[in-house]
Amino acid sequence: EAGVVQSPRYKIIEKKQPVAFWCNPISGHNTLYWYLQNLGQGPELLIRYENEEAVDDSQLPKDRFSAERLKGVDSTLKIQPAELGDSAVYLCASSLTQNTEAFFGQGTRLTVV
């Protein structure tokens, strides 16, 4: 069974440019998470979806970050405009429900120059 698939794996952009990350969760998983992992730190939740509904986006910087999960399957996380401090790894995870273990993708490493 395929795991959580993220793309791209790496992205380098200039500051003030937009960027988007894509996530395909494990088939049948209703809960999808986007986490931010800074270098040398543990992941921090940005947003959590139950099917297509964002049920926890309290940590998402809504002035520049947006996310969507149309049809409750794939999800896209967007940053516009990107800032130097956004350089990090963006991890997507999914779980069958909010009460079951989460499986992580390999992440997208973003470098803003």
Next chain:
Amino acid sequence: QQQVKQSPQSLIVQKGGISIINCAYENTAFDYFPWYQQFPGKGPALLIAIRPDVSEKKEGRFTISFNKSAKQFSLHIMDSQPGDSATYFCAASRVRVRGSTLGRLYFGRGTQLTVWP
């Protein structure tokens, strides 16, 4: 505020030795405590998890010890191997009650384990 505090930041162990990583939490509502293993360039992978109704859980060489009264839990890796060299994260969350902020994993800052051959 760091919800889960993890120590040590780095750990060097000889092959065959025991690796011990400790975590502490404050929120008594947490009821799910997983440990994740992360290799460079990879996402975290669930290693082992425990609920607060048991004090210990063992899976192969990996054991979680849980002390509810002290609000602490630890990961023990027996017979540590060079292939165990990775970053380990403890985490905590609430899973028993539905709600908009539940199901979120709060991670520690990680422990970089190096096992020398």
